[in-house]
Amino acid sequence: MTRARSTRTTEGRVFTVTGGDWDEMLSEAGFDGGTGRLVDEGFSGTGPDAGASGDEEFAGDGGDDRIIINMGPQHPSTHGVLRLILELEGETVVRARSVIGYLHTGIEKSCEFRTWTQGVTFVTRADYLSPAFNETVYCMTVERLLGLQVPARAEVIRVLLMELTRISSHLVALATGGMELGALTAMTAGFREREEALHLMEYLTGLRMNMAFVRPGGVAQDLPDGALEHIRGFIDVMDSRLPEYDALLTGQPIWKRRMVGVGVLPLEGCMQLGITGPILRSAGLAWDLRKTMPYCGYETYDFDVPVATEADCYARFRLRLEEIHQSLRIMRQTVDRLAEPGPVMVDDPKVAWPAQLSIGGDGMGNSLEYIRRIMGQSMESLIHHFKLVTEGFSVPPGQAYVAIENPRGELGAHLVSGGGTRPLRVHLRDPGFVNLQAMPAMAEGSLIADVVAAVASIDPVMGGVDR
Amino acid sequence: MTGGEPPRDDAGSGTDPAPGGTSGQTTSGGGGFSSVDSPAESPKGTTGDASAGPEGSEGAQGSDTAGRALAAPTAPDGRRSAGPPVPVTGTERHGMFGQHGSGDTSGYGGLITAPYVPVPAERPYGGWFDDLADRLADAMAARSIPGSAISQVSVEHGEITLAVPREHLVSLLWTLRDDPGLRFELASSISGVDYGIGVPRRLHVVYELTSMTWRRRIRLEVAVDVDDATVPSAVGVYPTADWHEREIWDMFGIVFSGHPGLTRILMPDDWDGHPQRKDYPLGGIPVEYKGAEIPPPDERRRYG
Numbered sequence: 100m101t102r103a104r105s106t107r108t109t110e111g112r113v114f115t116v117t118g119g120d121w122d123e124m125l126s127e128a129g130f131d132g133g134t135g136r137l138v139d140e141g142f143s144g145t146g147p148d149a150g151a152s153g154d155e156e157f158a159g160d161g162g163d164d165r166i167i168i169n170m171g172p173q174h175p176s177t178h179g180v181l182r183l184i185l186e187l188e189g190e191t192v193v194r195a196r197s198v199i200g201y202l203h204t205g206i207e208k209s210c211e212f213r214t215w216t217q218g219v220t221f222v223t224r225a226d227y228l229s230p231a232f233n234e235t236v237y238c239m240t241v242e243r244l245l246g247l248q249v250p251a252r253a254e255v256i257r258v259l260l261m262e263l264t265r266i267s268s269h270l271v272a273l274a275t276g277g278m279e280l281g282a283l284t285a286m287t288a289g290f291r292e293r294e295e296a297l298h299l300m301e302y303l304t305g306l307r308m309n310m311a312f313v314r315p316g317g318v319a320q321d322l323p324d325g326a327l328e329h330i331r332g333f334i335d336v337m338d339s340r341l342p343e344y345d346a347l348l349t350g351q352p353i354w355k356r357r358m359v360g361v362g363v364l365p366l367e368g369c370m371q372l373g374i375t376g377p378i379l380r381s382a383g384l385a386w387d388l389r390k391t392m393p394y395c396g397y398e399t400y401d402f403d404v405p406v407a408t409e410a411d412c413y414a415r416f417r418l419r420l421e422e423i424h425q426s427l428r429i430m431r432q433t434v435d436r437l438a439e440p441g442p443v444m445v446d447d448p449k450v451a452w453p454a455q456l457s458i459g460g461d462g463m464g465n466s467l468e469y470i471r472r473i474m475g476q477s478m479e480s481l482i483h484h485f486k487l488v489t490e491g492f493s494v495p496p497g498q499a500y501v502a503i504e505n506p507r508g509e510l511g512a513h514l515v516s517g518g519g520t521r522p523l524r525v526h527l528r529d530p531g532f533v534n535l536q537a538m539p540a541m542a543e544g545s546l547i548a549d550v551v552a553a554v555a556s557i558d559p560v561m562g563g564v565d566r
Numbered sequence: 567m568t569g570g571e572p573p574r575d576d577a578g579s580g581t582d583p584a585p586g587g588t589s590g591q592t593t594s595g596g597g598g599f600s601s602v603d604s605p606a607e608s609p610k611g612t613t614g615d616a617s618a619g620p621e622g623s624e625g626a627q628g629s630d631t632a633g634r635a636l637a638a639p640t641a642p643d644g645r646r647s648a649g650p651p652v653p654v655t656g657t658e659r660h661g662m663f664g665q666h667g668s669g670d671t672s673g674y675g676g677l678i679t680a681p682y683v684p685v686p687a688e689r690p691y692g693g694w695f696d697d698l699a700d701r702l703a704d705a706m707a708a709r710s711i712p713g714s715a716i717s718q719v720s721v722e723h724g725e726i727t728l729a730v731p732r733e734h735l736v737s738l739l740w741t742l743r744d745d746p747g748l749r750f751e752l753a754s755s756i757s758g759v760d761y762g763i764g765v766p767r768r769l770h771v772v773y774e775l776t777s778m779t780w781r782r783r784i785r786l787e788v789a790v791d792v793d794d795a796t797v798p799s800a801v802g803v804y805p806t807a808d809w810h811e812r813e814i815w816d817m818f819g820i821v822f823s824g825h826p827g828l829t830r831i832l833m834p835d836d837w838d839g840h841p842q843r844k845d846y847p848l849g850g851i852p853v854e855y856k857g858a859e860i861p862p863p864d865e866r867r868r869y870g
Binding site: 372509515 | 722723725727752753757758759762774776778783785804805808809810813817830831832833841848
């Protein structure tokens with residue numbers, strides 16, 4: 100059996116623990132398992148080997164030992180493959196650093212080798228809990244470079260999808276956050292409701308996640324028949340179930356004691372660290388891009404931006420819950436607007452998909468009449484179809500940056516075009532990436548259990564953080 | 567379409583279409599980018615000539631602060647060459663199927679386009695951009711930052727971009743953050759761009775700043791050479807720049823001097839190379855399916 104090895108460094112004695120030797124290490128460090136205390140200076144350990152080893156190296160030298168532990172990258176309470184390096188004094192975190200990159204998939208680089216339209220399928224996979232936002236911000240930036248104005252109905256559909264996604268993303272934040280704090284019922288409830296959201300998403304777009312439904316110039320196709328009834332049904336279900344969260348969590352003593360006053364990051368810290376989203380709003384600044392720098396017609400919707408001033412995990416939890424209500428409110432308004440039919444893709448044959456899609460014997464595809472026309476009647480249409488589908492459309496050279504409010508904060512897309520049919524550069528400013536920088540500020544000085552609550556309240560999604 | 571055909575004419579007439587012609591490119595780049603003082607006076611068509619005498623003619627204009635663009639009043643000693651021309655921001659493109667440098671007008675050769683150069687904006691910029699420019703000019707004067715700290719202003723797609731030589735970057739960021747009339751409190755995004763092999767000063771660092779007070783966004787752009795890829799760190803001004811700059815170092819190999827701990831962030835510590843440089847291959851392995859082999863994405867035939 101391997102034993103915990105220790106080396107003396109300028110910082111003191113450092114143990115390297117590899118797993119399975121935890122007890123051994125503790126005993127060698129002079130930790131008394133019976134009393135749960137670090138025993139006094141000079142004690143040679145209670146473990147079977149510690150005293151017998153006679154090695155001066157292992158003689159316990161008191162309680163000033165700091166333990167550096169790795170939490171993750173495979174740890175159930177780190178929200179995916181996030182690795183936390185915690186320097187502990189007892190149970191108190193002295194220093195905390197996060198290590199990211201375990202989920203880096205090169206999305207930004209891959210986009211440079213695909214057409215502008217294909218880029219949607221890449222960016223939607225970045226922050227996998229809020230795909231509609233990734234798609235929309237990317238497409239809005241492409242449209243700005245193209246100088247396009249999207250049809251009104253397409254914008255409403257985008258708003259609908261984004262708010263639906265915000266709900267499902269916040270539900271996962273509640274669910275996983277609850278699970279990490281031991282509130283397993285929060286997890287089952289959160290995932291139950293998220294399932295409803297994903298079912299609706301599947302009905303509307305054909306896919307539960309990573310829909311690639313939003314395209315440069317509009318959306319891929321119109322909503323299916325019966326969409327409005329499904330949306331109304333979903334809103335009713337959510338309205339009936341959301342009070343359960345209040346009953347289950349909001350006033351619950353254990354939940355509050357795990358969250359109130361934990362992970363505090365006041366406004367100064369937020370501003371310095373560039374924090375946006377619920378964390379910033381929990382510190383008292385009502386900064387929500389939907390209100391402050393409206394896009395997609397958000398200025399025409401009636402909704403509130405909840406704000407708190409406690410700047411702790413509990414405030415963030417309450418804000419997320421309230422934002423779900425507000426998103427439902429926006430969805431209700433989109434239903435009214437969707438009653439009116441209209442185009443969902445810009446009327447520009449240089450950009451829009453050339454065919455009308457319809458259901459055939461083998462699923463969704465170009466309609467038969469269309470195939471008949473381009474194959475039998477119009478050579479030019481066939482060439483155009485081939486060019487647009489294989490080569491894609493060109494985007495005039497230049498750069499643009501568009502930012503929208505995703506469930507975690509400001510999601511920005513910085514795109515550079517060299518004038519070709521492929522992007523020269525795609526960069527996603529993911530709020531999870533930026534907000535995760537706040538982890539040390541929230542965690543240092545607190546107990547290790549509070550680190551879990553703090554990370555849960557940041558709600559990073561590693562797909563977006565690492566891209 | 568906005569900015570569909572930027573000033574291709576002057577850059578394209580540069581007889582050397584090969585991107586390797588550094589000197590020729592620099593000249594055309596300089597032509598596209600008269601310094602910030604001049605846009606008020608020089609009309610678009612004459613930008614090519616303006617580059618001929620960046621010291622003399624623009625110096626005279628620079629001192630004419632009455633109708634200034636962003637000219638700091640403290641530029642009486644004439645325009646130094648300190649404001650370097652902003653490099654081209656785009657690669658030269660050739661026709662399909664490997665066509666190079668032919669006079670072919672049959673279609674494929676006609677696809678050759680010159681590298682893109684953003685148009686220097688002229689006062690009035692429109693909207694709040696003029697207000698911003700006035701405030702910035704005043705703030706720069708108050709902090710005695712020379713007018714050459716902004717080498718070009720361009721307005722495109724409703725966004726304003728200030729090209730900044732790196733030596734003035736940090737002082738300009740302090741000004742933009744702290745001046746009450748500017749207050750760009752939030753560094754929304756900092757990202758690197760590699761404009762490709764052969765483009766002079768191909769590595770860019772792009773700062774997207776947001777003013778929460780005034781609800782405005784501006785962009786700062788710093789361009790450096792691959793051989794001298796060093797940019798002063800913005801961490802002192804915006805602590806949030808920490809991870810952004812680490813990512814840019816990781817992906818583009820731009821060194822941010824003064825950064826507290828410039829280590830890789832997304833790639834493993836012992837990784838070789840900087841993956842998002844254009845000369846770094848995408849990688850990938852061919853996929854075989856039913857006997858046919860599909861090459862990896864970066865080795866497939868390109869159409870565009």
